[in-house]
Amino acid sequence: MTSLQQTEEVGRLSIYREEDVLRVRQAVRAAANAVRLPLVDQTKLVTAASELARNALVHGGGGYAIIERLGNGRRGGVRVEFVDSGPGIEDLALAMTDGYTTASGFGLGLSGSRRLVDQFEIDTGPGRGTRVTVTKWAR
């Protein structure tokens, strides 16, 4: 199944300033629209992207996002990867806890965005930055 999956990169955006978070949101919205994600799913994905882009900026000291359009023959989807080379997350379980925050927010950046997408992967550790990948499929 994975071998049949088509992926096409549609955007690579750097995240170094607050306005970049807005640009990531717009680009993710456009990609979600292009694969015909229903409006609620678009909103969920864009909201998750907003959380993760801000995380990369605030906690990771900046980074970039890669937006991909997916297709497995039957349905389309969008995958967004957020990469930063910041300090990484020491205690991932704690960081994924609702309400845990080190900065200004509700502490729902990671836990909340995980609930908004179909697939959520995170690769992080002290000193090696953070890479979060989220995927949303059209139903």
Place this chain on the structure above:
Amino acid sequence: MVRVPILQLGDVLLVSIQIDLEDRSALQLQEHLAQRIVDTSARGVVIDISALDVVDSFLGRTFATMAAVSWVLDTETVVVGMRPSVAITLVEMGLSLKGVRTALNLDRAMNILTVRATGRPRAVPDRGRPSWMPVGAP
């Protein structure tokens, strides 16, 4: 950075967010609003977010702070016009917007604020039932 206009309508301040806000624009709005509440002695604030297609946790927290600050300044804040997709997303994300009063639209927000100020509903011309509806219809 954008500066969101704060309009005065009687003793209510009306904030209509028409575009996506950067975080610092949202924080700036928070400060301006608190100052305007003090300057105008407004008794109510309505924040219209009908133009927003995304409300993330940062903006949600900003609304919660604005509501809390306005409350401390003896003013009630009502957020209106949330899109259904935004509401579903906030709930699913687990963001309850505790302490933020919401209303479906501006009209209902004005009612809430009037009741709070006067203890009575707002005097609105009674449009009555449509003339085409037969008497006795449910």
